[in-house]
Amino acid sequence: MSLTAPKGTRDLLPPQTGVWRQVETCFAETCALFQYGEIRIPTFEYTEVFQHGVGDTTDIVQKEMYTFQDKGGRSLTLRPEGTAGVVRSFIEQGLSSRPYPVKLFYILNLFRYENVQKGRYREFHQLGLEAFGAPGPEIDAEVIALLSLFFERLGLRNICLHLNSLGTAACRQQYNEALRRYYQPHLEELCPDCQRRFEQNPLRLLDCKVAHDHELAQGAPLLFDYLDAESREHFDGVTRLLERWGIPYEIDKRIVRGLDYYSRTVFEFVSENVGTQGTICGGGRYDSLVETLGGQAVPACGFAIGEERLLMEMEAQGVLPSPQSPAGVFIATAEQAAVLPAAGLAQALRRRGISAAVDLCRRSLKAQMKYANRLGLPFSLVLGADELARGEAALRSMADGQEQPVRLDDPDRLAALINSAAPGAK
């Protein structure tokens, strides 16, 4: 039996999980500022949701999915991304009857069979959102503004916004022909994946990570130059708003994104410490996806931030929040007779929002104090026969050893004292 976590997965432990939670809370709060509500979707879906939703020709569907048959013989897949599942839910739950735009955010763990390396795992996490029902550039720009504010609130700097447009299906068709003309003479040199892409979906050729193919892609014609007038106008609408908000961007005509469902606006936020894992966030508009998955034609846009990469970037920039220090009080017991009163007092404090712990391992008083010290709690209180008889004990500040008498029958006052001395005690 192998007692290690599967390759590409990780355990997250306290106090690190507290840091994750702070980042996630900041994301949820930022989403609330833009009036997004949280959606929770299943960890797995029927495989066709991703086949149709992400696209048959994508790396995700062709190489990276964890697909299995359940005992009923259905083909299921662990979600490799959030959008397809959210769209499936949008259709199934009839969310198109809600007032538009329907704004949903999510925090999900995802699964992809990947080449594991720094910033690339087999189970990873995304903070993302989708907005349904708004056709204009205003919403594209607004989700970018949300991201910009989120990064600002986290204290991150120098995350570059790269922006492009993929136009509509019609202009992509014209462009695909131009791409095929460009690649035709080089067909033999292409990697086997790209030879297949040439046939099935030439746009994917531009996303190849094989060195020679990547180089070849640099000379390829640009989709941006094939945009129809409306797509160009849409794009200008996005940049006008970004300029109005003072959000810097770079037009990057080579962004095609790894998923099939995008149309018009696509963007990435890239760290300046760019490595191959430098993309922290990817997003854009996907006007045909709801229809592709069987719903009405509902325009939509969204993004997903890689949480691991976000935290890596925060660490590199020295803005990772420090783990919150432990709060509250340890109530030590000097003898057996104090165990019940200590338990009673601890619960009374907790009901008043104060974190409290008692000895649960039947340790000696000395060992209890050692334990309290190791936990790093700011306060302790010792209950023994003497204290019980007097109805009073000494609240000890662990940092400086200072003590003050407190009544045992007045948990309100004790809670207030702990709160006033340590505002973080709650």
Ligand code: ATP
């Ligand atoms: P890449 O080109 O790096 O493989 P992608 O295009 O597959 O990225 P998306 O599907 O757009 O990525 O996902 C959005 C974000 O999720 C990425 O920008 C990245 O930050 C993060 N991400 C994607 N795959 C992984 C992974 N295997 N491990 C950790 N984070 C990931």
Ligand code: MG
């Ligand atoms: Mg990928």
